[in-house]
Amino acid sequence: MDLRGKTIIITGASSGIGAAAALLFSDAKANLVLGARRSAELEAIASRIRGQGGNVAILSGDVIDEGYADALVNLARSEFGALDGAFNNAGVVGDMCPVSKMPIDNWNKVIATNLTSAFLAAKAQIPAMVARGRGSIVFTSSFVGHSNGGMPGIAAYAASKAGLIGFVKSLASDHAADGVRVNALLPGGTITPSGGEGDPATLEFIARLHPMKRMADAREIAEAALFLLSDRSSFMTGSPMLVDGGISVRLV
Incomplete structure (x- = not known):
């Protein structure tokens, strides 16, 4: 799967899935614009990519900031001339607890980071792709x-991620005729810092x-994610793509 000549934004690129995507997409010859809050970790990923001959620009910031969403798109255009795709991957799990014990600040943080940020990203990214007549x-x-899969205490996280699926379907319907495809990636448990990396009991x-x-x-x-951003998925839009090791069909 080749991304040669395509410019892709990746958020949450300093670790976990985002960092893995940055390295993989660079191998696929994409021009990359990487975003994350942690500037030192972001620079470390960018340095690895540059050391392997890849093209990358970085900008640290918070995905719940509308100005930051605009700035990432502007950086893609100024550095590489256009924007062809985006992997909006940044997110948080938040505190795991029953709703009856959940502070409103936790709810607001999770919804803002996981769902409102998607609105801000799409608002900034879609016009740049519509102008080119294509994008993913x-x-x-x-x-x-x-499907919850049997995990307790994640109401805010589950609500935000379910909301993303509905949001993706609406965006896909709105912009399919513009040549812009929009899909959701639904991972299962993944070894990342937010997924319990380093905690054997949680991982087990x-x-x-x-x-x-x-x-x-x-x-x-x-x-x-590479498949969804590549031309190999050219007839896919509005899809919630499960990559979950079968957990969504687990018999409870």
Whole structure:
């Protein structure tokens, strides 16, 4: 799957799935614009890509800032001339607790980071793609937006990820005739900092929920994102694509 000549924005690119995607998309010859809050980690990923001959620009910031969403698009245009795709991957799990004990600040943070940021990203990215008559946008949802899979205490996270699926379907309907495809990626448990990386008990619990009895490596999820951003998925739009090790069909 070749992204040669395409310029792709990746958010949440400093670690986990986003970092794996940055390295993979660079191997596929994409021009990359990487965004994340942690500037040092972001620069480290960019340095690896540059060291391998890749083309990359970076900008640190917060995805819940509308100005930041605009700035990433402007950077893509100024550095590489256009915007062809985006992997809007940044997100948070938030505090895991029952709704009756959940602080409103936690709810607001999760919804803003996972769902409102998608609105801001799309608002900035879609006009740039419509102007070219083509583009592909991928949002990272989760299997919990489709089927909880037996995980307690994640109401805010599940609501935000389910909301993303509905949002993607609406965007896809609005812009299919413009040549802009919009899809959702629904990973299962993935070995990342937010997915329990480094905590053996958490990893074992999550792995047991999957019929495959393991969690995904971040690169496995990045491979699916690459497919959705490539021309190999040219007739796909509005799809919630499960890459979840079978957890969504697990018998509880």
